[in-house]
Amino acid sequence: MSKQTKFLLNEDQMPKAWYNLQADLPKPLPVVLHPGTMQPVGPDDLAPLFPMSLILQEVSTEREIEIPEPVREVYRLWRPAPLYRAHGLEKALGTCAKIYYKYEGVSPAGSHKPNTAVPQAFFNKEAGVKRLVTETGAGQWGTSLAFAGGHYGLQVEVFQVRVSFDQKPYRRAVMETYGARCVASPSNETVYGRSVLAKHPDHPGSLGIAISEAVELAVQRDDTKYALGSVLNHVLLHQTVIGLEAMQQMEMADTWPDVVVGCTGGGSNFAGMVFPFIGHGLRGGPKPRIVAVEPAACPSLTRGKYAYDFGDTAGMTPLTKMHTLGSQFTPPGFHAGGLRYHGMAPMVSHARELGLLEAVAYKQVECFEAGVLFARTEGIVPAPEANHAVRGAIVEALRCKREGKAETILFCLSGHGHFDMASYQKYFAGQLSDESYDEAELAMALAGLPSVPEPA
Amino acid sequence: MSKQTKFLLNEDQMPKAWYNLQADLPKPLPVVLHPGTMQPVGPDDLAPLFPMSLILQEVSTEREIEIPEPVREVYRLWRPAPLYRAHGLEKALGTCAKIYYKYEGVSPAGSHKPNTAVPQAFFNKEAGVKRLVTETGAGQWGTSLAFAGGHYGLQVEVFQVRVSFDQKPYRRAVMETYGARCVASPSNETVYGRSVLAKHPDHPGSLGIAISEAVELAVQRDDTKYALGSVLNHVLLHQTVIGLEAMQQMEMADTWPDVVVGCTGGGSNFAGMVFPFIGHGLRGGPKPRIVAVEPAACPSLTRGKYAYDFGDTAGMTPLTKMHTLGSQFTPPGFHAGGLRYHGMAPMVSHARELGLLEAVAYKQVECFEAGVLFARTEGIVPAPEANHAVRGAIVEALRCKREGKAETILFCLSGHGHFDMASYQKYFAGQLSDESYDEAELAMALAGLPSVPEPA
Known part of the structure; x- marks a missing residue:
C-alpha cells in the first residue's frame, strides 16, 4: 500500500449544515452599532442591505444552520474539496511533522469565496431580489459573486477599484464571462462616486469608496441588495464547510491536528477552517493550537486596537467591535490584495480576545519564498494571500523539526495564484520588497477611531 | 437522493497501466522515416532525442504498459480527475441528451499536459538525463514540463516563441516558479537561432523554429534530451489515463457514451480520451461514435492531406505519415494556440483512415460562444482549445434534441481558461473574428510536401 496523498469525500459526505461558533462561545459577541445613532442595530436596520434570511443568520446562536439543497447542488460543482498530505513539502523541510492542507482553489473562481457567494446569491434570489451589487479589489470576490449570481439568474454589478479595473483586465473578463457588469470605481453612477470624481477626476479608487458606491445603489432600490465577501458573521458561517470537511478528512487520515493555520485578511477562509475545530474543542474535544497569519504590512490582529470601527472609509456601514488599524488607515500596496483590509472579522477578533x-x-x-517552495514541492502555485498560510505552516514544521516533535499541522490553502503571476514575476525579478506602513499614519488612524458610548 | 453531479474515483482506482491502441489496430501504423535517408528509422536513430524507455513505448504493440509507481505518486496530486454530469448545460440547451465531461483542468498546470510531462520527466531521470529541453508556444506545455522536471530534479529549458515570451509574461512566471529557465526563441543560444536572428533580428519566432532550437541543444549533449508535448505515440499513450478513468466513471454513472467528443490540435487530449473507447470497441465492446473537433482555421484532419511530412518547419525531425497542412503552412493567429499545429498525431490520423x-x-x-454558455451554466471557464470540444458536444446535444434521442454524450474538457482571459476579453469587446487561412497558401504548402519513396 503506497502512501496516500489525497483525502476525498463523497458528495453525500458534504456537510448538510454550516457550523455557527456563536452557539459555543463562552461569551456572546459585542453588539453592532448604527452609524447614525451609535445605538445597537436590530435586524430591520440591516434590511435595506441584506435579505432577512441572511440577517437572521448574522445574529443566530443556533449551532447548526441547514445548507439548502439548491446551494448544496451548486457546491457539488467543486465540493467536497480535497485535503492533501504535503509529502513533498515535508521531505524538502526534513521535518518530522505531518503537514496537511485543505485546498479551496478547486472552485470555479479559484478560491474559497464561492462558498459564501453561492448561498448569498441563493438567499437573495429566494427573497425576490433581482440585482446584487458589490465591490471588488483584485477581483477574487467579484468573480465569485458573478459566478454565483449568474447561476441563479441574478444581475450582478461589481464596483471594481479603478486601478485594478485598469491593471487587471483579465479579472474583469472572468466576471463578464459569468455575465456580471463591472464598473470602475469611483464612477459616475452614484452620488458618492460623482462627488469623488468632481474633486479628483483621476482618482485611482479604493475598496472603501467602492463599498460606499455599492451600498448607495443597494439602499436605493427594493429589488437590489448588497453582498459582502468577508468579515460578517454569516459570511464566516458559510465558510465553515471548509473546516467541517477537513475534520472528516483528518479522521480519514487517522490523525488530528495539533495546530491549524490560516491566513487572515477579513478573516473568512481562516474562520471557515478553524471555527469548527475551535467549537469542537469548546465542546470537550481536543484543542489544537489555532494560528492566524496576517501580512506584516496590514497587521490588524497583531498591531490593531480592539475597538468599535466602521467597515468602510466613508463611515456608511454599521460599527462593529474588532481588531482594527482604523478605517482611515491605508495599507501599503503589497500583493496579497485579499489581505489588505483595515479590520478583522468581529467574530475572529472576539475569539482572539477570548484566547481561542x-x-x-x-x-x-x-x-x-514559502509559496515558491510549495509550488516546487507540491505542484500548486498558491495565491499570494495563501502564501501567508504556507509560511505559517512551514514555520510550525521547522519548529517541530527543532523540537523533534512529530506534530500534525493542518492549513488552509485558500486559492491558487493563476491570476496573480504578475506578483511572482516581480518576485523573481527581485522587485518585491517588504512594503511597510507608516507608523505615524497608523497612530493617527488609531487615534481617529470613532468614540462610541459604552453599550448598556 | 439528489441527482449526482460529480463522479470521483479513489486513488486506488487510478489506472495502473496506460492503454496502447497499437495492440488493437486492425492494421499497423505506417513506419517513420529518417529525415536524411528517407529510410525507416530504428530505435537507435531516435536515441539522441529520447531515452530508450520512451522510444520503446513509441514502437510498442503491447496492450498495457505499466505506469511506474513514482509516476502514479505524482499523478495523485490531481488524479483521478473528476467526471461531471453537465446538468446546467443540458437544462440551458433543453436537450434530452445526457452530457458528461471529463475535466483535466484540475492539474497543477490547468490542463491535461502534465499526464505526459510527468512520465517523460520520470523516464528521462531514470535514464540519467540531467536536462530536458523543449519548446512552447502559449506556454501550457512548457509549464507542464517545468512542473514535472522540477519535481524530479531535472533542469528544464524552454524555448518560448518570442511573441508569446513578450506578450504572456505570466506564463513565463509560472514556468520560473516551477524552476525552469525560459529563453525567447529565436535565441542566440543555438546555431539555428543565431542564423535566424542574423537575417531577421526582430523575428517574432514560431513553434517550428523553437522546436529546431530545442532539438539542436538536445542532440549536442549526452546529458540532455528533448521532450515533446503531443503528436508522438508515447505522448498519446500517457494521456490514456483520461479515457481509462472516464470508462470507470461512466460505469459509476450507470451509462455508456453513444458519442465521445474531443478537441484536436496535435491530438493528445483527444487520443487520451478516445483511444480506450476505440480499443474497447475493437475488442468487441460497444462502439460509440468518436468525434474530433478541430479549428476551422487549422483543419488538418478535415482539409489536410494524409501524407509523409516533417514535424517541424526546418525539416530536422523524422517524417511521419499524418494528416498535414504542410510543414510550411502557417496557421493564422487565432486564440486556441494549443491547436495551431500543421499536422495531426500519426496514430489519430491512422485511426481516421481506418474509419474509427x-x-x-x-x-x-x-x-x-459555446465556452461562455458553458461557463455560465457549469461554472468552469474553459480554455479556448477546450471550447472546441464544448462546441462539439453542444452540436451533438442539439441534434439529439431535434431527433428526440436521449443519447449519452461524453467530452473531454482539457483545461481551464484562467491564463487565456485576454482572448475572452477580445470576444466580449467584439474583437474576435473567424480567422481564416489563405487557400492559395494551403495549396502551396500541400504541393510542397516532401516526396518520399514508397516503403517496401
Whole structure:
C-alpha cells in the first residue's frame, strides 16, 4: 500500500449544515452599532442591505444552520474539496511533522469565496431580489459573486477599484464571462462616486469608496441588495464547510491536528477552517493550537486596537467591535490584495480576545519564498494571500523539526495564484520588497477611531 | 437522493497501466522515416532525442504498459480527475441528451499536459538525463514540463516563441516558479537561432523554429534530451489515463457514451480520451461514435492531406505519415494556440483512415460562444482549445434534441481558461473574428510536401 496523498469525500459526505461558533462561545459577541445613532442595530436596520434570511443568520446562536439543497447542488460543482498530505513539502523541510492542507482553489473562481457567494446569491434570489451589487479589489470576490449570481439568474454589478479595473483586465473578463457588469470605481453612477470624481477626476479608487458606491445603489432600490465577501458573521458561517470537511478528512487520515493555520485578511477562509475545530474543542474535544497569519504590512490582529470601527472609509456601514488599524488607515500596496483590509472579522477578533487563537504577522518576501517552495514541492502555485498560510505552516514544521516533535499541522490553502503571476514575476525579478506602513499614519488612524458610548 | 453531479474515483482506482491502441489496430501504423535517408528509422536513430524507455513505448504493440509507481505518486496530486454530469448545460440547451465531461483542468498546470510531462520527466531521470529541453508556444506545455522536471530534479529549458515570451509574461512566471529557465526563441543560444536572428533580428519566432532550437541543444549533449508535448505515440499513450478513468466513471454513472467528443490540435487530449473507447470497441465492446473537433482555421484532419511530412518547419525531425497542412503552412493567429499545429498525431490520423473516428471543424467565434454558455451554466471557464470540444458536444446535444434521442454524450474538457482571459476579453469587446487561412497558401504548402519513396 503506497502512501496516500489525497483525502476525498463523497458528495453525500458534504456537510448538510454550516457550523455557527456563536452557539459555543463562552461569551456572546459585542453588539453592532448604527452609524447614525451609535445605538445597537436590530435586524430591520440591516434590511435595506441584506435579505432577512441572511440577517437572521448574522445574529443566530443556533449551532447548526441547514445548507439548502439548491446551494448544496451548486457546491457539488467543486465540493467536497480535497485535503492533501504535503509529502513533498515535508521531505524538502526534513521535518518530522505531518503537514496537511485543505485546498479551496478547486472552485470555479479559484478560491474559497464561492462558498459564501453561492448561498448569498441563493438567499437573495429566494427573497425576490433581482440585482446584487458589490465591490471588488483584485477581483477574487467579484468573480465569485458573478459566478454565483449568474447561476441563479441574478444581475450582478461589481464596483471594481479603478486601478485594478485598469491593471487587471483579465479579472474583469472572468466576471463578464459569468455575465456580471463591472464598473470602475469611483464612477459616475452614484452620488458618492460623482462627488469623488468632481474633486479628483483621476482618482485611482479604493475598496472603501467602492463599498460606499455599492451600498448607495443597494439602499436605493427594493429589488437590489448588497453582498459582502468577508468579515460578517454569516459570511464566516458559510465558510465553515471548509473546516467541517477537513475534520472528516483528518479522521480519514487517522490523525488530528495539533495546530491549524490560516491566513487572515477579513478573516473568512481562516474562520471557515478553524471555527469548527475551535467549537469542537469548546465542546470537550481536543484543542489544537489555532494560528492566524496576517501580512506584516496590514497587521490588524497583531498591531490593531480592539475597538468599535466602521467597515468602510466613508463611515456608511454599521460599527462593529474588532481588531482594527482604523478605517482611515491605508495599507501599503503589497500583493496579497485579499489581505489588505483595515479590520478583522468581529467574530475572529472576539475569539482572539477570548484566547481561542494566536496571531502572527509575516513579511511579503518571506511569504513568496514559502509559496515558491510549495509550488516546487507540491505542484500548486498558491495565491499570494495563501502564501501567508504556507509560511505559517512551514514555520510550525521547522519548529517541530527543532523540537523533534512529530506534530500534525493542518492549513488552509485558500486559492491558487493563476491570476496573480504578475506578483511572482516581480518576485523573481527581485522587485518585491517588504512594503511597510507608516507608523505615524497608523497612530493617527488609531487615534481617529470613532468614540462610541459604552453599550448598556 | 439528489441527482449526482460529480463522479470521483479513489486513488486506488487510478489506472495502473496506460492503454496502447497499437495492440488493437486492425492494421499497423505506417513506419517513420529518417529525415536524411528517407529510410525507416530504428530505435537507435531516435536515441539522441529520447531515452530508450520512451522510444520503446513509441514502437510498442503491447496492450498495457505499466505506469511506474513514482509516476502514479505524482499523478495523485490531481488524479483521478473528476467526471461531471453537465446538468446546467443540458437544462440551458433543453436537450434530452445526457452530457458528461471529463475535466483535466484540475492539474497543477490547468490542463491535461502534465499526464505526459510527468512520465517523460520520470523516464528521462531514470535514464540519467540531467536536462530536458523543449519548446512552447502559449506556454501550457512548457509549464507542464517545468512542473514535472522540477519535481524530479531535472533542469528544464524552454524555448518560448518570442511573441508569446513578450506578450504572456505570466506564463513565463509560472514556468520560473516551477524552476525552469525560459529563453525567447529565436535565441542566440543555438546555431539555428543565431542564423535566424542574423537575417531577421526582430523575428517574432514560431513553434517550428523553437522546436529546431530545442532539438539542436538536445542532440549536442549526452546529458540532455528533448521532450515533446503531443503528436508522438508515447505522448498519446500517457494521456490514456483520461479515457481509462472516464470508462470507470461512466460505469459509476450507470451509462455508456453513444458519442465521445474531443478537441484536436496535435491530438493528445483527444487520443487520451478516445483511444480506450476505440480499443474497447475493437475488442468487441460497444462502439460509440468518436468525434474530433478541430479549428476551422487549422483543419488538418478535415482539409489536410494524409501524407509523409516533417514535424517541424526546418525539416530536422523524422517524417511521419499524418494528416498535414504542410510543414510550411502557417496557421493564422487565432486564440486556441494549443491547436495551431500543421499536422495531426500519426496514430489519430491512422485511426481516421481506418474509419474509427469522424472529424469536424468549427470556427473561433462559435467556439467562444459555446465556452461562455458553458461557463455560465457549469461554472468552469474553459480554455479556448477546450471550447472546441464544448462546441462539439453542444452540436451533438442539439441534434439529439431535434431527433428526440436521449443519447449519452461524453467530452473531454482539457483545461481551464484562467491564463487565456485576454482572448475572452477580445470576444466580449467584439474583437474576435473567424480567422481564416489563405487557400492559395494551403495549396502551396500541400504541393510542397516532401516526396518520399514508397516503403517496401
